[in-house]
Amino acid sequence: MQVQRINRRWGEVNLPKIGRVRFRWTKDLPGVTRGGPQGRITGARLVKNAFGWSIVFRTETLLPALRQAHPGPAVGIDRGVTVALALSDGTTREHQPWLSRGEREHLRRLEKKSARQRATRAQGRPQGRPQGRPQGRPVSHRLARTYAQIGRVRAIAKRRALDWQHQTTTELADTFSLIVVEDLKIPGMVRSAKGTIEAPGRNVAQKAGLNRSISGEAWGRGVTLMEYKSAGRGGKVVKVPAAGTSQTCHRCGHRDPAARQGIRFACTDPGCGWAGHADINAAINIEHAAGTAVSGRGDLTVGRSAKRQPPHAA
Incomplete structure (x- = not known):
């Protein structure tokens, strides 16, 4: 070249x-x-x-060759929508909306403008012709300019999200020797809830909004960044099964789906009664499950023993 x-x-x-x-x-x-x-x-x-x-x-x-293992502690990370990253040490990593209020309003107006332009073009068609743009036919110059403006606003949001992920994952890789995350099946989580004509879905609009929020957080990309950054610093990232981490009390091990209400977790076991942030509780459970890892990347000599660790006495 x-x-x-x-x-x-x-x-x-x-x-x-x-x-x-x-x-x-x-x-x-x-x-x-x-x-x-x-x-x-x-x-x-x-x-x-x-x-x-x-x-x-x-x-x-x-x-350069790594002379020693990463000296940092281990941590479990719960990925979410309300709280971007919740750590088992009791801290969180959050971000502001990728677009400001003015930028979101500008995007909304551009999307409404594109809808009007598509409707105006459809009204000019002769009777009996299909609505919308036929596949393979170019759009009008005005609509193409509107699409380009929408693309630039969305590209700004994507760049800010990627910049935040790079800074956050670098800080985590520098701090912790063992990072434990859930093995999430993200394509299945963002699947549409529309259903079929015979069996239509329920709460379709709410599920569509949740899918957009999950896609906006880019969970898979964040784990990929942590994997190669941790490996280059002598650390390790492992994935553990996700079942039950948000429904189980990290103190006593009692599991009850009703214990979690939004971002608050309250153990229903009368002998325990622990209450606190639900995402922090899930992150502690994820860290405890490090011995049941389904995959890992990094230095295999780093981190705690493969045996299950005792729960934290929170």
């Missing part, structure tokens, strides 16, 4: 069938930047989003 740095801000690369293309230099590349990381560039791909074209380089770098 013959990557060459022109100055502090710009570089050039050879692209097949295009030629020499200039790109904005945002990060040091191994083998190109003076004093940069050791390694080489193994490939690249072009990405088009709402902000234009970008080039993503695939690199191979040499990491």
